[in-house]
Amino acid sequence: MTKKVLLVGLGLIGGSLALAIKEEHPEYEISAIDRNEKSLETALELGIIDKTLLNDNLINHASDFDYIILALPVQYSIDFLEELSRYDLKEGLLLTDASSTKVEIVERAEELFKDKNVRFVGGHPMAGSHKSGVLAANINLFENAYYVLAPSSISSPEDLLEAKELLKGTRAQFIELDANEHDKVTSQLSHFPHILAALLVEQASDYAKIHPATGFLAAGGFRDMTRIASSDANMWTDIIMTNQKQLVDRLDDFTDYIQGIKQEIIDGDSQKIFSFFDDAREKRDSMQIHNGAIPSFYDLYVNVPDKVGVIHEILGYLTEAGISIINIRIIENREEIMGGLKLSFRSGKDQHDAQEIIEKKTGYKVYEA
Amino acid sequence: MTKKVLLVGLGLIGGSLALAIKEEHPEYEISAIDRNEKSLETALELGIIDKTLLNDNLINHASDFDYIILALPVQYSIDFLEELSRYDLKEGLLLTDASSTKVEIVERAEELFKDKNVRFVGGHPMAGSHKSGVLAANINLFENAYYVLAPSSISSPEDLLEAKELLKGTRAQFIELDANEHDKVTSQLSHFPHILAALLVEQASDYAKIHPATGFLAAGGFRDMTRIASSDANMWTDIIMTNQKQLVDRLDDFTDYIQGIKQEIIDGDSQKIFSFFDDAREKRDSMQIHNGAIPSFYDLYVNVPDKVGVIHEILGYLTEAGISIINIRIIENREEIMGGLKLSFRSGKDQHDAQEIIEKKTGYKVYEA
Missing domain, CATH: 3.30.70.260 (ACT domain)
Incomplete structure (x- = not known):
C-alpha cells in the first residue's frame, strides 16, 4: 500500500533518509520541503524525491501525508512542529525527527499534538558528516550506525515498530531510549566532550600568548583531543542550547573530578597517579566505542x-x-x-x-x- | 676524530638515537648500558651499538666517554645522574638526556656537576611510540620531529651546537627552549590533555553505572578525545610526578574556563555559545599542530x-x-x-x-x- 512521506529539510540527513526509504519502500511517494529551492530541484532531478512542496503550500497539503520526517536542527524542528500544529493533518499521522537532542522536541510535540490524532516518535540517527547538502546524500550513511528512537506520551510501542519499518532501509541499528536518558548519555559522550575540546583550544590559545612555543609544539595527542573543536559552530550551539541542564550538570561534575586529581598530584603519591592512568586505560578499553558496526580490534x-x-x-x-x-x-x-x-x-x-x-x-x- | 659515546637505556629511543649517531658519525664508538642484557646482546648483534657495558663496570669505565646520553624515564635518569656524579668522569664530558620533562633533571644536573668540568644539555626528542624495545629502533623515528634542547647553567651556546652536531643524524628539527618554558608548554599541550582524557574516561565510566547506554553509544568524537587515555600508565606517572607544579596550575586554570562556559550556558545566550565554538574552531585552525614535518592541509x-x-x-x-x-x-x-x-x-x-x-x-x- 502506498504511503505519502514528507521530508522537511533536504540536506545530507534528509536526502540520505529519502534514499533509504525509497530503497525499502519503492512504492512510497516522497515529497520534500527545503528553504533552498535548488536543493529541491536537484533532488527531484536525481530521483531522490518524487515531489517538491513549497513552504507556502504546506498549509494546503499538510493533510496529504502519512509520515512527516523533520531533518532539521532541533530548534528549527520545533518551530516547524509549531507551524504544523496549526494546520489540518491526516488522522493518525506519524511524525518523527532526526535531531541531536530529544527532550525539548519530544516535550513540545506532546504539548502541541496531545489532543490530536497524531503520533510523535523522537529520532536520532547517530551518523553525520562535515559535508552537507543533498548532493552528499548517501544510502550508506546510516548503515550500522545507532539510530535512537525515543517514545513519547503520544506514541505506542506499535508506533515505534512502524517508525522502524519506515526507516528500515537505513540499515541502522535501532535502539529505544527515553528522551531524557538520550540527552543525558549524549551530553556525557558527545556534547560535553565538544565543550571540553573547545575549552582546551581556548586555554592553549590564551597560553600561547605568554608562552609562544604553545603555538607550534602541539602534536598527535592534542590534535586528536581537539579535532572536534573544528566542528560546525551553528550545529553545536543548537545542541547546547537544547541540552543546557545536562551540560551544566556534566560541567559541575567534571570540576569535582579535576579537584580529585589535582589533590592527588599535590599529594605526590605516585602509586595513586599510576592507578588513575591505569584505571582510565582499562575503563576505556572496556567501553564500546561505536565505529560503524565493526570494532576495529x-x-x-x-x-x-x-x-x-x-x-x-x-x-x-x-x-x-x-x-x-x-x-x-x-x-x-x-x-x-x-x-x-x-x-x-x-x-x-x-x-x-x-x-x-x-x-x-x-x-x-x-x-x- | 673518534669519540666515545655511552647510551644509557637501550629501548626504542636509545636504540634509535644510536642508529642516528652511527649514521652521521660512523667513526664514533657507541657503548650502551641497559638492565636488560638481552637487549644489549641483540643490539650488539644487529650492529646498533659497538660495545656493551654492565652497570657493575660503570664505575671503572665512566671516565672513558666523551658523550653520555640518558634515554630513560625522567626519574631513572635523575637516579643515574646521581650515580654518575660519584664516579670519575672525563674532563669536558657532555651529558644529555631524552626524557619528557626538563626542569627537575636540569636542576639536579646543575647541582650534581656544577663543580666539575662536565656539561649538561637537557634534551627532549618529541617522538615516540607505543612499541618499545631496541628491536623497534628506527633511524627515521625522529625525522622532522621537534627535538628540544634545554640549556643549563653548566652549558654554553657552543655546547648546544655540539649536542646538535652529535644528534644530527636524527634529522630532527632542533629548537632551544628553557627547561621551565619546556615544562610549561608541554604541560599545556601534552601532559594536561592526558589528564583530561583520563578524567573524561573516568567520568563517563562512572556515569555508565547509572546510565548504561553510556557504555555503548560513544562514537568518533569520544574515541578521539580519549585515545591518549590508553597510553602507558608508568610513563605518564613519571611525567606527572616531575611536572606537578605546572599541572596543578593548568588544572586550576581550566576550572576557571569551565566556570566561564557554564555561566554562558546558564545564561542561555546563543550568540555567546556560538562565538565560543566559532572562536575555538578558528583558534585551532591557526595553531600549528606537529605532524612530522608536513602539515597535512x-x-x-x-x-x-x-x-x-x-x-x-x-x-x-x-x-x-x-x-x-x-x-x-x-x-x-x-x-x-x-x-x-x-x-x-x-x-x-x-x-x-x-x-x-x-x-x-x-x-x-x-x-x-
Missing part, C-alpha cells in the same frame, strides 16, 4: 617508508589473497606507534593471514597492535 | 565503498601518475565526513591532480577537505 602495524607505491603494493597482496581491510592509516608523526602503516581487519584470522603475507612478500616488519 | 575525500580492491585501484592510479600521498584513512563510521576514503597530499597541485585523475578513472565523487 584486529590491527597490524607495518614498518614501511611512507611511499604510496609501497602501500599500493601491500594492498595488492591483500586483494590477491581476498583479505578485506576495514581501515588503513599512515602514522605520520611516528609518535604513536612503531611503523608507518596501520591496517585494521575484520577478524583475527584476516589479521594473522595478512601478517604472514606481508612479511613473506615484502620483508617489512609487521607488528600486532 | 591538502586532503581529499573519496566517496567509495570501503573495499580493499577499490583503494588498491585508486592508489594504483596515483602511483602511475607519480603522485605521493602523505596519509590515507578510511572514515569508517561516516560520522565525520562524507566519503569513505581520506587522502592527504603534500601540495595543492598533487591534491588537484589526484582529484582529476580519481574522478576521471573511477567516477567516484571526490571532495576537497
Whole structure:
C-alpha cells in the first residue's frame, strides 16, 4: 500500500533518509520541503524525491501525508512542529525527527499534538558528516550506525515498530531510549566532550600568548583531543542550547573530578597517579566505542617508508589473497606507534593471514597492535 | 676524530638515537648500558651499538666517554645522574638526556656537576611510540620531529651546537627552549590533555553505572578525545610526578574556563555559545599542530565503498601518475565526513591532480577537505 512521506529539510540527513526509504519502500511517494529551492530541484532531478512542496503550500497539503520526517536542527524542528500544529493533518499521522537532542522536541510535540490524532516518535540517527547538502546524500550513511528512537506520551510501542519499518532501509541499528536518558548519555559522550575540546583550544590559545612555543609544539595527542573543536559552530550551539541542564550538570561534575586529581598530584603519591592512568586505560578499553558496526580490534602495524607505491603494493597482496581491510592509516608523526602503516581487519584470522603475507612478500616488519 | 659515546637505556629511543649517531658519525664508538642484557646482546648483534657495558663496570669505565646520553624515564635518569656524579668522569664530558620533562633533571644536573668540568644539555626528542624495545629502533623515528634542547647553567651556546652536531643524524628539527618554558608548554599541550582524557574516561565510566547506554553509544568524537587515555600508565606517572607544579596550575586554570562556559550556558545566550565554538574552531585552525614535518592541509575525500580492491585501484592510479600521498584513512563510521576514503597530499597541485585523475578513472565523487 502506498504511503505519502514528507521530508522537511533536504540536506545530507534528509536526502540520505529519502534514499533509504525509497530503497525499502519503492512504492512510497516522497515529497520534500527545503528553504533552498535548488536543493529541491536537484533532488527531484536525481530521483531522490518524487515531489517538491513549497513552504507556502504546506498549509494546503499538510493533510496529504502519512509520515512527516523533520531533518532539521532541533530548534528549527520545533518551530516547524509549531507551524504544523496549526494546520489540518491526516488522522493518525506519524511524525518523527532526526535531531541531536530529544527532550525539548519530544516535550513540545506532546504539548502541541496531545489532543490530536497524531503520533510523535523522537529520532536520532547517530551518523553525520562535515559535508552537507543533498548532493552528499548517501544510502550508506546510516548503515550500522545507532539510530535512537525515543517514545513519547503520544506514541505506542506499535508506533515505534512502524517508525522502524519506515526507516528500515537505513540499515541502522535501532535502539529505544527515553528522551531524557538520550540527552543525558549524549551530553556525557558527545556534547560535553565538544565543550571540553573547545575549552582546551581556548586555554592553549590564551597560553600561547605568554608562552609562544604553545603555538607550534602541539602534536598527535592534542590534535586528536581537539579535532572536534573544528566542528560546525551553528550545529553545536543548537545542541547546547537544547541540552543546557545536562551540560551544566556534566560541567559541575567534571570540576569535582579535576579537584580529585589535582589533590592527588599535590599529594605526590605516585602509586595513586599510576592507578588513575591505569584505571582510565582499562575503563576505556572496556567501553564500546561505536565505529560503524565493526570494532576495529584486529590491527597490524607495518614498518614501511611512507611511499604510496609501497602501500599500493601491500594492498595488492591483500586483494590477491581476498583479505578485506576495514581501515588503513599512515602514522605520520611516528609518535604513536612503531611503523608507518596501520591496517585494521575484520577478524583475527584476516589479521594473522595478512601478517604472514606481508612479511613473506615484502620483508617489512609487521607488528600486532 | 673518534669519540666515545655511552647510551644509557637501550629501548626504542636509545636504540634509535644510536642508529642516528652511527649514521652521521660512523667513526664514533657507541657503548650502551641497559638492565636488560638481552637487549644489549641483540643490539650488539644487529650492529646498533659497538660495545656493551654492565652497570657493575660503570664505575671503572665512566671516565672513558666523551658523550653520555640518558634515554630513560625522567626519574631513572635523575637516579643515574646521581650515580654518575660519584664516579670519575672525563674532563669536558657532555651529558644529555631524552626524557619528557626538563626542569627537575636540569636542576639536579646543575647541582650534581656544577663543580666539575662536565656539561649538561637537557634534551627532549618529541617522538615516540607505543612499541618499545631496541628491536623497534628506527633511524627515521625522529625525522622532522621537534627535538628540544634545554640549556643549563653548566652549558654554553657552543655546547648546544655540539649536542646538535652529535644528534644530527636524527634529522630532527632542533629548537632551544628553557627547561621551565619546556615544562610549561608541554604541560599545556601534552601532559594536561592526558589528564583530561583520563578524567573524561573516568567520568563517563562512572556515569555508565547509572546510565548504561553510556557504555555503548560513544562514537568518533569520544574515541578521539580519549585515545591518549590508553597510553602507558608508568610513563605518564613519571611525567606527572616531575611536572606537578605546572599541572596543578593548568588544572586550576581550566576550572576557571569551565566556570566561564557554564555561566554562558546558564545564561542561555546563543550568540555567546556560538562565538565560543566559532572562536575555538578558528583558534585551532591557526595553531600549528606537529605532524612530522608536513602539515597535512591538502586532503581529499573519496566517496567509495570501503573495499580493499577499490583503494588498491585508486592508489594504483596515483602511483602511475607519480603522485605521493602523505596519509590515507578510511572514515569508517561516516560520522565525520562524507566519503569513505581520506587522502592527504603534500601540495595543492598533487591534491588537484589526484582529484582529476580519481574522478576521471573511477567516477567516484571526490571532495576537497
